[in-house]
Amino acid sequence: MDRLAPDGLDVYFDNTGGPLLEAAVPRMRRLGRIAHCGSVSGYDGGGSPLRIDDVARIVLNSLTLRGYIVDEHRATWPRALEELRTWLAEGHLRAPHTVVDGLDSVPEALADVLRPGATHRGKLLVRVDVARS
Known part of the structure; x- marks a missing residue:
């Protein structure tokens, strides 16, 4: 600080x-x-x-x-x-975020959120690919 x-x-x-x-x-x-x-x-x-x-x-x-x-x-x-x-x-505010891919990544990503010195920044988003038939 x-x-x-x-x-x-x-x-x-x-x-x-x-x-x-x-x-x-x-x-x-x-x-x-x-x-x-x-x-x-x-x-x-x-x-x-x-x-x-x-x-x-x-x-x-x-x-x-x-x-x-x-x-x-x-x-x-x-x-x-x-x-x-x-x-x-207008770009005066930035909304940092981290994207992880797939539901398999969620447990580790959530654990990282709670870990001191977490590696993610801002909002944590999970990208899922939904196959459409």
Whole structure:
């Protein structure tokens, strides 16, 4: 994270909690903002989903940590989806994905998704060739 944001972070969107949130908090710049919408790291019983050991950093850097639920913003979804579609079509957003071939590849691909240091990027798609008669 230091290499990608050598001057620190102004905004951090967190939907994992745990170690990633722990890594982000010390790198937040003064008056930084953290939007927290989920705690994936704890969904499988793998420990505390929201863990911040350096709470003093939040006070010292006047950070804002706000939780939210996406359903609270349902009224803005249509406009947001239209903007996202436009940005995607214009190339301003990239949607990385990994394609594996055949149903036989699914077990290993799913195992890779759960493995630390997974080799896939973005959405995982399975290509199946359906023979038509």
